[in-house]
Structure formats: structure tokens, C-alpha cells
Amino acid sequence: MSEIQQLQPKLLWNWFDKICAIPHPSYHEEKLAQFILDWAKGKGFFVQRDSVGNILIRKPATKGMENRKSVILQAHLDMVPQANEGIKHDFLTDPTLPYIDSDWVKANGTTLGADNGIGMASALAILESCDLSHPDLEVLLTMTEEQGMEGAIGLQPNWLQGSIMINTDTEEDGEIYIGCAGGENADINIPLVFKQNDFANHSQLVLKGLSGGHSGCDIHTGRVNAIKMLARFLAYFKQNNPTFDFAIASIEGGTVRNAIPREAFATLCFNGEFSLLESAVQNFAEILRNELSLSEPNLALFLQSIDKPTQVFDSKTNHKIIDLINLLPNGVIRNSDVVDGVVETSLSIGVLKIEENKLRGTILIRSLIESGREYVENLLLSLASLSDAKVSFSGAYPGWEPQCESEILKIAQNIYSNILGYSPKIKVIHAGLECGLLKKIYPNLDVISIGPTIRNAHSPDEKVYIPAVKNYWNLLIKLLENIPQK
Known part of the structure; x- marks a missing residue:
């Protein structure tokens, strides 16, 4: 009792x-x-x-x-x-x-x-x-x-x-x-090519403390998707430090398909100075605190120690993953013309994890109308074709x-x-x-x-x-x- x-x-x-x-x-x-x-x-x-x-x-x-x-x-x-x-x-x-x-x-x-x-x-x-x-x-x-x-x-x-x-x-x-x-599941699978880890340094990038919530009812609130935000940092770092030699050994986030992910992690291996990566993480965390002080007051982005991985993604896979997840549409696609104040179509990536040499992203599409769901399907198919990924759809419900x-x-x-x-x-x-x-x-x-x-x-x-x-x-x-x- x-x-x-x-x-x-x-x-x-x-x-x-x-x-x-x-x-x-x-x-x-x-x-x-x-x-x-x-x-x-x-x-x-x-x-x-x-x-x-x-x-x-x-x-x-x-x-x-x-x-x-x-x-x-x-x-x-x-x-x-x-x-x-x-x-x-x-x-x-x-x-x-x-x-x-x-x-x-x-x-x-x-x-x-x-x-x-x-x-x-x-x-x-x-x-x-x-x-x-x-x-x-x-x-x-x-x-x-x-x-x-x-x-x-x-x-x-x-x-x-x-x-x-x-x-x-x-x-x-x-x-x-x-x-x-209505809704539908979408799985986007990216083939992974690994190579031996010859990098001198390694660290785990951690994003946590986010609000999360329901990927339908809360999708319009501006709550941060941890998977998307982690990819945003990686793209930001790659673009602003083109000579910094690094590779991803693992990346994951979220636990269920219908919740906005609250945490995400990436293990990075690199030859550059740790202080450069650490400074970039701190600067980006400050950017996010300024952007999201009201919606995500407990957001934390930092590096922590981790055992040295034996392998990492090769260079092509590394860039492809960062760019694909960063480009992946997420959140409100369109508000309804018929029902005032209601989202018509959205999508949310709920889980990202490595499975059998593939990186799998689990996405939930929601729409009040069939054509809205079909539009998001086509967006994902186009994105997959540009990145050598495959996308499949299942579990559609009206x-x-x-x-x-x-x-x-x-x-x-x-x-x-x-x-x-x-x-x-x-x-x-x-x-x-x-x-x-x-x-x-x-x-x-x-x-x-x-x-x-x-x-x-x-x-x-x-x-x-x-x-x-x-x-x-x-x-x-x-x-x-x-x-x-x-």
C-alpha cells in the first residue's frame, strides 16, 4: 500500500x-x-x-x-x-x-x-x-x-x-x-565500415539532462531531441575544425520510439589536442544554454573518460553518419489547416543504436492526413538515397x-x-x-x-x-x- x-x-x-x-x-x-x-x-x-x-x-x-x-x-x-x-x-x-x-x-x-x-x-x-x-x-x-x-x-x-x-x-x-x-514507424539503416583504432586519444561525448517527453503531444514545445543535438555538435565541430583528425567509435541515444530522447552519447577517437575538443564542447554548451535557457534548463554537454575502443568508423562512414543525422528532418513538419492549433504532420527519431554493423535510427511519423505521412516517407527516402542508407516503413495505423x-x-x-x-x-x-x-x-x-x-x-x-x-x-x-x- x-x-x-x-x-x-x-x-x-x-x-x-x-x-x-x-x-x-x-x-x-x-x-x-x-x-x-x-x-x-x-x-x-x-x-x-x-x-x-x-x-x-x-x-x-x-x-x-x-x-x-x-x-x-x-x-x-x-x-x-x-x-x-x-x-x-x-x-x-x-x-x-x-x-x-x-x-x-x-x-x-x-x-x-x-x-x-x-x-x-x-x-x-x-x-x-x-x-x-x-x-x-x-x-x-x-x-x-x-x-x-x-x-x-x-x-x-x-x-x-x-x-x-x-x-x-x-x-x-x-x-x-x-x-x-495516424502514425507509422520508419527505420533508417546506415551500413558501417570499421577500421582499426590507431588514434592516440579517445573520449566519450555526453549529452544529458534534457526534458524529453511524448513525441506527439510535446513535439510542438521546442524540447530538444538529444540525438539531433548531438549530431548538430558533431557537424559544428567538423565544419569549424577541418584539420582535426577524429573518428566516431560508437554513437547512440534514446530508448523508445515514441519518446523524445533525453540522452545521447558518442565515443570519439582523435589525434589532435584534447584541449581543442574540450574547448569546442564547452563553447557549444554555452551556445545551447543561451538558446535553451527556458526550454532545457538542465541541459549538460561534456566529455568523460572511457576505455579505448578497438575500432572506429572509417572516414567515409564517419562523415556520412554526421551529415545524415544532422540533415534528418525532425519535429513539426506542418500545422493543420483544418483544426486550429493542432500539428498536422511530424516525425521524431526516438532511438539510435548500432546493430550488426549497421547504425539504426528508429523514427515515428505522425500525421492527421494520409498525404502528410506520404510526404515524410518521401523525405526520408530521398535522404537515404543520398547517403547510401536504406529506409523501411512498418506498423502504419490510421x-x-x-x-x-x-x-x-x-x-x-x-x-x-x-x-x-x-x-x-x-x-x-x-x-x-x-x-x-x-x-x-x-x-x-x-x-x-x-x-x-x-x-x-x-x-x-x-x-x-x-x-x-x-x-x-x-x-x-x-x-x-x-x-x-x-
């Missing part, structure tokens, strides 16, 4: 505490899934898993609600595993440790998993409750949303019975979402097209206005929700997405706003009480 179990609504926070206690990063949700299955069976609910591991639980309507339309509450089982440097945390075995900080719940140096643990907790709390009114209810918990929406992609038709779906995966109090961006005449949307607007004292905002999000995929399989579903305020999802600074959780809960239970008749 933790202190969050004393918060209200108690049923929801108790469930969130249980969820935090069971490790459930992407591809490792089985322990949590089994716990929920065992609990549901013990309660006598109808419960099934499909071939990809999604969980479906059904609860009959409460007395007097039998003639209302049936509702699906939907959340995903997995969380993004990110930890601050120096935090010893094994996401496969260690529980998340939530704590209260003023009006926020945070975790101890790791991602909290409020994305989408709060939504999951709310659905399970409603299943457990004995005094809340609701129609016939289904709870759908999907697998591996954070790493490619694999559960939603693999969902079978003719399994769900509900006609209204409430997705619980958005992150802003006072907002109702009715659309989202966006969720807004339906402004939705019946459940109008009901939610009225209820939320009464709770908040003002009209909620109706929005489209530049992030991947499972709604688009689920609508593709179940096109007649009437869908909205709601959730409490969550800040810095996909980073160790993730936190959820306690008063917003109460608003979200009140909206959810009032919605269930006011579902229209069949």
Missing part, C-alpha cells in the same frame, strides 16, 4: 496503486494481465482473452439501466519504461513507487504509468463498484499500445458488443477528444476522423460543462490513440476520448493532477448514468 490509496475517489486510486505494484512495460504486461483476469473471474464476470492477449470483461447493467445502449470502456495495459540516470530500477521486476507532491502524483525517478494506468484503474473501479449506475458494460484492455498498438491492430471483429466507446487515454482536464493522428455530430459527444459536453462550470474544449490530438484502429474494425462505434491532466508522459517527470482525476471520474460516472436508450 502507498499513500495514494487515501486519495479520492478511493476505488480508482486503490486500483492505480495495485497497477503500479505490478511491472507492466510494453511486451511485458503478462503479470498485470493475469492479475486482472484472476480478479475478474473471482468476481464472476464474463472474461476472455483473444489471440493477441487483449482482455474483455463484461458486467451486466444495473437495475433500471437494462434498456440503455451498451458501453465499452477502453484502456491499454502497458506503460513506457523510462528512468532518470542513477535510478536503479528494473522495469521487469520492480514496482513503480508513486507518491503525492502537493496536488500531483509522481513516481520516484521513473515514469509513473498514469498513461494509461489511470484510465485502466477507472474502468476496473467501475467494474468493482456496487453502487454506481451503468448500462451493459464492457471493459477492453489492449496489449502493447505504446510500441505499435499491437493489441488494437490484432483485435478481432464480432467480439465487442457495445455501441458506444469511451477511450480513457487522453491527458487534459476540461477537454474531450474526437480525433487523432488516424481517427472527427465526428462532430456524435451523440455521446453532445451528452459529454453537457455533463462536463456542469462539472467544470465552463464548456469543455473539443479537440483533436497529435498523438496515436487506438480509436482509429478500433473504428476501422467496428465502424459503427460512437467514440470519444477523455482523461485527467497528465504532464510529461513517457518521461521520468510524468505526473498526474489529483483534482483533474476527480473531475474525470465524475464525468465518467455521470456519462454512464446518462447513456441514451437503445
Whole structure:
């Protein structure tokens, strides 16, 4: 038990505490899934898993609600595993440790998993409750949303019975979402040619202390991508010191595809004076501090000792890598003409690492429109052709097209206005929700997405706003009480 179990609504926070206690990063949700299955069976609910591991639980309507339309509450089982440097945390075995900080719940140096643990907790709390009114209810918990929406992609038709779906995966109090961006993975692979390390000196270049965050929701904020910034320094140093003889022995950054990388590293070997490289690093760090004093106040760029590598990239590979990563488009490509204040198309390189004599960059493309995604594909193909690299695309998923005449949307607007004292905002999000995929399989579903305020999802600074959780809960239970008749 933790202190969050004393918060209200108690049923929801108790469930969130249980969820935090069971490790459930992407591809490792089985322990949590089994716990929920065992609990549901013990309660006598109808419960099934499909071939990809999604969980479906059904609860009959409460007395007097039998003639209302049936509702699906939907959340995903997995969380993004990110930890601050120096935090010893094994996401496969260690529980998340939530704590209260003023009006926020945070975790101890790791991602909290409020994305989408709060939504999951709310659905399970409603299943457990004995005094809340609701129609016939289904709870759908999907697998591996954070790493490619694999559960939603693999969902079978003719399994769900509900006609209204409430997705619980958005992150802003006072907002109702009715659309989202589609997405696609892109892998750019650069062949590596090595040679023996004959350089006299070596050091590791370290960039750390960045804010990171969600590569969709935070892409417009100006937060620095560590991989891109490391390449910027290497290009800056190469161009301003053309006679300095150096080579890269290794380069890496980021850990997950859908988070803005907070750290990146490059091992450099060289024959020139260490003081020249050190001075260039210090000067560039000062440039960045002046540029980014507000958006990245904790940025740190420095050199540190490392064991001597046995091999380095050859000269052609060295220059090609620096130029390609420096040129790689990243961030907002275009804002929407249709939805004011929303990004239309973006991309973010989330991971860079060496695999089997190749340098692999993992990129997530997001767009509200198909032509925007195709434009970014062509940008990457052109860049790859200029640098002897290869790019491949996979895991494309559709966006969720807004339906402004939705019946459940109008009901939610009225209820939320009464709770908040003002009209909620109706929005489209530049992030991947499972709604688009689920609508593709179940096109007649009437869908909205709601959730409490969550800040810095996909980073160790993730936190959820306690008063917003109460608003979200009140909206959810009032919605269930006011579902229209069949």
C-alpha cells in the first residue's frame, strides 16, 4: 500500500496503486494481465482473452439501466519504461513507487504509468463498484499500445458488443477528444565500415539532462531531441575544425520510439589536442544554454573518460553518419489547416543504436492526413538515397476522423460543462490513440476520448493532477448514468 490509496475517489486510486505494484512495460504486461483476469473471474464476470492477449470483461447493467445502449470502456495495459540516470530500477521486476507532491502524483525517478494506468484503474473501479449506475458494460484492455498498438491492430471483429466507446487515454482536464493522428514507424539503416583504432586519444561525448517527453503531444514545445543535438555538435565541430583528425567509435541515444530522447552519447577517437575538443564542447554548451535557457534548463554537454575502443568508423562512414543525422528532418513538419492549433504532420527519431554493423535510427511519423505521412516517407527516402542508407516503413495505423455530430459527444459536453462550470474544449490530438484502429474494425462505434491532466508522459517527470482525476471520474460516472436508450 502507498499513500495514494487515501486519495479520492478511493476505488480508482486503490486500483492505480495495485497497477503500479505490478511491472507492466510494453511486451511485458503478462503479470498485470493475469492479475486482472484472476480478479475478474473471482468476481464472476464474463472474461476472455483473444489471440493477441487483449482482455474483455463484461458486467451486466444495473437495475433500471437494462434498456440503455451498451458501453465499452477502453484502456491499454502497458506503460513506457523510462528512468532518470542513477535510478536503479528494473522495469521487469520492480514496482513503480508513486507518491503525492502537493496536488500531483509522481513516481520516484521513473515514469509513473498514469498513461494509461489511470484510465485502466477507472474502468476496473467501475467494474468493482456496487453502487454506481451503468448500462451493459464492457471493459477492453489492449496489449502493447505504446510500441505499435499491437493489441488494437490484432483485435478481432464480432467480439465487442457495445455501441458506444469511451477511450480513457487522453491527458487534459476540461477537454474531450474526437480525433487523432495516424502514425507509422520508419527505420533508417546506415551500413558501417570499421577500421582499426590507431588514434592516440579517445573520449566519450555526453549529452544529458534534457526534458524529453511524448513525441506527439510535446513535439510542438521546442524540447530538444538529444540525438539531433548531438549530431548538430558533431557537424559544428567538423565544419569549424577541418584539420582535426577524429573518428566516431560508437554513437547512440534514446530508448523508445515514441519518446523524445533525453540522452545521447558518442565515443570519439582523435589525434589532435584534447584541449581543442574540450574547448569546442564547452563553447557549444554555452551556445545551447543561451538558446535553451527556458526550454532545457538542465541541459549538460561534456566529455568523460572511457576505455579505448578497438575500432572506429572509417572516414567515409564517419562523415556520412554526421551529415545524415544532422540533415534528418525532425519535429513539426506542418500545422493543420483544418483544426486550429493542432500539428498536422511530424516525425521524431526516438532511438539510435548500432546493430550488426549497421547504425539504426528508429523514427515515428505522425500525421492527421494520409498525404502528410506520404510526404515524410518521401523525405526520408530521398535522404537515404543520398547517403547510401536504406529506409523501411512498418506498423502504419490510421488516424481517427472527427465526428462532430456524435451523440455521446453532445451528452459529454453537457455533463462536463456542469462539472467544470465552463464548456469543455473539443479537440483533436497529435498523438496515436487506438480509436482509429478500433473504428476501422467496428465502424459503427460512437467514440470519444477523455482523461485527467497528465504532464510529461513517457518521461521520468510524468505526473498526474489529483483534482483533474476527480473531475474525470465524475464525468465518467455521470456519462454512464446518462447513456441514451437503445
